[in-house]
Amino acid sequence: MKILITGGAGFLGQQLARALLDRGSLRLAGGEAKVDRIVCFDQGAGALQDARVEYRTGDIADPATVRGLIDRDTAVVVHLAAVVSGGAEADFDLGMRVNLDGTRLLLDACRTAGHQPRVLFTSSIAVFGGDLPAVVTDATTPTPQGSYGIQKLVGELLVADYSRKGYIDGRAVRVPTVVVRPGAPNAAASGFASGIIREPLAGVAAILPVEPATKMWVASPRAVVGMFLHALELSPQDWGWNRSINLPGLVVSMEEELAALREVGGDAAVALVRHQPDEKVLKLVRTWAANFDTARALAMGFRADPDFATIVRAYIEDNPTAIKLPGVRRSA
């Protein structure tokens, strides 16, 4: 079986490819399907090298390119390629082109292939915004307050309709903010939630642009990749007509993040974080949902991280070369 990962050279794309290689197979309709080949489509190649991984570069919004991405062997498509929140807000046309046109082209390519590929669409909790209840439930109406959230929600609707029509077997997961994101900061407005852990552990200063009491809904890369695999392995019957779901996560305040940082890195680590409010970030963050009741996802078997300390420890374990602060505790 062939698996296509768009955005396959990105953060989650690389982690997912690694996890698929480690697993070696996926439980699909016809039983265990062997992972013979992973096509990672992106603007450039990724670091992960393996005989089963093939990099293809191009633009997800180019019709001819996207038509060539899927053939009869492509049983599974994971659509990660996207312009993230800050980027889509700053460049409206780019966001529409990549997030909306790109998604539609990919779904059309799946439809043209004709064998109803299983498609995982990675939406975001940014579909929620505006006047939200204290706890967002499966019944809360998504009312995005940013172009990124709008484009993700439109993607979900298309996935639902293409699935209903029998063009694809689609499923869309609304991903919490993934923390701790390794590497350089990206254009996501939520980046500070990773930055205040990642930078101090690297011995570098970080800025907290929001109140320490600010809460966020987060999940670790490990948990998210695990939930991607679970979303793919659930049957169409498990999903039913409702193909969108809020993924489980953890509520964490920035204070709690700093406490977890102190646990592994001591006062020296926390001293590297400076609180410097940024009105632009604050304005956006205030419209975000921080607490969820994900009853449906839990009933369907999705599982998040047990606590934030586990997330930090997993980051240290998975990114040994990024840890440069002296004296960081590497295990509990």
Add this chain to the structure above:
Amino acid sequence: MKILITGGAGFLGQQLARALLDRGSLRLAGGEAKVDRIVCFDQGAGALQDARVEYRTGDIADPATVRGLIDRDTAVVVHLAAVVSGGAEADFDLGMRVNLDGTRLLLDACRTAGHQPRVLFTSSIAVFGGDLPAVVTDATTPTPQGSYGIQKLVGELLVADYSRKGYIDGRAVRVPTVVVRPGAPNAAASGFASGIIREPLAGVAAILPVEPATKMWVASPRAVVGMFLHALELSPQDWGWNRSINLPGLVVSMEEELAALREVGGDAAVALVRHQPDEKVLKLVRTWAANFDTARALAMGFRADPDFATIVRAYIEDNPTAIKLPGVRRSA
């Protein structure tokens, strides 16, 4: 002031143009704005003739055409051009092209014009479907079960985001099934709700393809056009960030429709309606929402018809030449 009506040669487009001419002005931000010119854009011309009405023909999904539709004088745009429910379900690509691409092109033309035109988007209660509560409220999540509903909901989301970005001053109304629709039946799956009144009054047989107890959420053309004007005259502050609204209407069962028909046309009229269940129509109708609590719209001043008998009498008054059954009572 210039007003653009897309789908302006259609049923509601013609009624709206007539109402705008009769009114002569609209209460906009700068006070009463005189209706100097109405541009009715459609695939063909309409019957209404007036010195202030200009017909332009073309395809709403053609970029060059749509770019030419809006200039600095176009203060108001009402977007009615659409492939209706049955049509969008039967021809997926046509629905996507007209309902999705067409809407986006129009919004982009408004954005390019640069003066933030006031845009009314006509959505539909077909955005609701699936496992619905007995009464749909302002908090009910739209989960469309047809391509038409999906495309309308995507249109709403784009209107919301273009408004938030300041590209347009948009508002979207979810229109109940408009009854009684005059003239020939169209491709809307809900057509029978008009047909079982219209055809008998014309002395023609009609088919009721659903159970007589089937309920629908309806409004008269007069009420709907009145609510379009109201939606346009409300200020951006009245709307706030939530630019979509469920319009008030009436719950009516097909039995109640037949009772109203008997009142004006007697047993002879009702005898022309034959109950002949159609599984395809039944399947669709079962997913529709029939009862709404439209608290927000009522608070914003939207008003529907008082009862179904009033709707039938208005139809008879407005369409005298379509009434051919002998002995029809023309007033209460």
